[in-house]
Amino acid sequence: QKEVEQNSGPLSVPEGAIASLNCTYSDRGSQSFFWYRQYSGKSPELIMSIYSNGDKEDGRFTAQLNKASQYVSLLIRDSQPSDSATYLCAVNPLEGFKTIFGAGTRLFVKA
């Protein structure tokens, strides 16, 4: 059973701080990794994708991938109350074309 694990939270950070969200996955052959943001009652929205080891930055977001440790993370700098949402880690395993989602981490940014 291929799995994607996330801490469900809630993770609470003050406005302006760095929020760090973590994810581990079980399929060592996985090649594609994604972070989706989902506001309450809304659909998931892709915010970051990463395919190779290291860091990838996009504005206030940085995705980090360590395939040896089977670990993906998302850093949100200068966190804003509007960042309060559930963040879903998603992994595409080597076999098949089925993106597997983690259960999500709820982030709460306090103003």
Next chain:
Amino acid sequence: DTEVTQTPKHLVMGMTNKKSLKCEQHMGHRAMYWYKQKAKKPPELMFVYSYEKLSINESVPSRFSPECPNSSLLNLHLHALQPEDSALYLCASSQDLRDDEKLFFGSGTQLSVL
């Protein structure tokens, strides 16, 4: 146009009703998906269509019947549902059915089965 449009946004149906969920995209994407999401749970894959052909059926009960009339449209026909089928039903599309494809989600249909 980077939208995936789903209708209706909300649906309440009885266990003997027949209803359909509709999804449309005009991004030229060739893969379309149905996901089911319960509250505080991750989306669960139900069906995948690639080039209008059913590629993946995740052992979904036959009371859910997908249909892909053309490359832009995806339907989910519902019949004799159970209360436990109440959930948010999400349609998504991607450029193609490759392992690095990013998913674009519609806003979902919140389904309640009474």
